Amino acid sequence: MFQMSHSMVDMTPHPQTWLKTTPSGLYCEPGGFYIDPLRPVERAVISHAHADHARPGHKAVLATEGTLAIMRTRMGTEAAGGAQQVLGYGERLRLGDVTITLHPAGHVLGSAQIAMEYQGARAIVSGDYKRQPDPTCAPFEVVPCDVFVTEATFGLPVFQHPEAEDEIGRLLASVAMFADRTHVVGCYALGKCQRLIAELRRAGYDKPIYLHGAHLPVCETYRALGVDLGELLLATVAAKSALKGAIVLAPPSAIADRWARRLEDPVVCMASGWMRIRQRAKAGGVELPLIISDHADWNGLLATIREVGAPEIWVTHGGEEALIHAATRLQIRARALRLIGYGDEDA
Numbered sequence: 001m002f003q004m005s006h007s008m009v010d011m012t013p014h015p016q017t018w019l020k021t022t023p024s025g026l027y028c029e030p031g032g033f034y035i036d037p038l039r040p041v042e043r044a045v046i047s048h049a050h051a052d053h054a055r056p057g058h059k060a061v062l063a064t065e066g067t068l069a070i071m072r073t074r075m076g077t078e079a080a081g082g083a084q085q086v087l088g089y090g091e092r093l094r095l096g097d098v099t100i101t102l103h104p105a106g107h108v109l110g111s112a113q114i115a116m117e118y119q120g121a122r123a124i125v126s127g128d129y130k131r132q133p134d135p136t137c138a139p140f141e142v143v144p145c146d147v148f149v150t151e152a153t154f155g156l157p158v159f160q161h162p163e164a165e166d167e168i169g170r171l172l173a174s175v176a177m178f179a180d181r182t183h184v185v186g187c188y189a190l191g192k193c194q195r196l197i198a199e200l201r202r203a204g205y206d207k208p209i210y211l212h213g214a215h216l217p218v219c220e221t222y223r224a225l226g227v228d229l230g231e232l233l234l235a236t237v238a239a240k241s242a243l244k245g246a247i248v249l250a251p252p253s254a255i256a257d258r259w260a261r262r263l264e265d266p267v268v269c270m271a272s273g274w275m276r277i278r279q280r281a282k283a284g285g286v287e288l289p290l291i292i293s294d295h296a297d298w299n300g301l302l303a304t305i306r307e308v309g310a311p312e313i314w315v316t317h318g319g320e321e322a323l324i325h326a327a328t329r330l331q332i333r334a335r336a337l338r339l340i341g342y343g344d345e346d347a
């Protein structure tokens with residue numbers, strides 16, 4: 001099935017009877033596990049390695065190989081989970097009375113939608129996701145379900161992300177025009193940084209790319225998992241002359257402070273879906289805003305809820321109200337899941 005027909009509704013327990021909101025996060029009762037729990041639990045299934053979803057100290061963690069590898073890099077092997085179990089995309093696993101499968105979410109390397117089947121109904125928790133192509137991770141997979149739990153980080157019609165390729169083109173045009181200045185691009189360390197590098201390489205940029213020290217470890221993990229990023233050098237140890245005309249990637253917190261002032265007449269850039277909001281770029285002292293996001297934009301959210309075909313969606317972090325309103329107009333039942341503790345990495 002996986003679209004509860006009316007005749008089956010009586011026999012099939014609705015996912016809201018077994019997938020529950022708790023102070024620790026979403027709990028799948030018949031499976032005995034939490035999804036992206038906010039505090040340490042016995043058994044966690046983790047959608048991806050961003051800090052708001054992957055927290056340290058769980059007794060047992062189930063996730064993709066990529067997610068577990070990045071968690072170990074960021075928090076150390078021990079904190080990443082007492083028992084760490086890898087589940088590959090599409091592999092079926094029984095946990096308690098639930099069958100679980102992971103499907104690519106297209107968000108960052110290793111990111112997965114978590115699908116749960118229980119007594120004839122399938123619920124999917126998307127985690128964070130995007131629909132734009134990303135050379136560093138597997139594309140979002142559309143999986144039909146009865147309940148789709150969606151994020152809504154950019155759940156307002158104003159958020160329309162242009163093609164990443166075009167934004168990279170704007171960055172490279174600026175680099176060509178201001179050949180004596182250093183372009184410092186604010187981006188978070190997991191996902192955005194590696195995607196920018198890979199997009200620059202795809203656009204033919206083959207010079208070394210310089211990194212803030214905070215960005216190196218996850219890049220090394222991506223490489224170990226088979227993502228080619230070309231030559232990367234640490235900006236902190238580079239001669240100031242070498243940074244003339246170069247591209248430097250750094251955490252958003254570093255681009256406007258003393259760290260960036262050491263660079264050669266820096267052009268401050270920022271890669272984020274929030275750069276759609278002009279005041280936001282201005283307030284952050286951003287000279288070249290790049291609208292590049294690892295979250296679905298408004299149209300991506302709407303396309304996704306249509307394509308998965310679920311008669312019902314639950315909406316988490318972001319623009320819940322607008323998305324619920326739009327879903328209702330598409331004859332999809334929708335409700336807000338008031339989960340606190342999740343946010344956007346560069347909000």
Ligand SMILES: [Zn+2]
Nearest residue numbers: 048050107128
């Ligand atoms: Zn995320």
Ligand SMILES: [Zn+2]
Nearest residue numbers: 052128342343
């Ligand atoms: Zn998130």
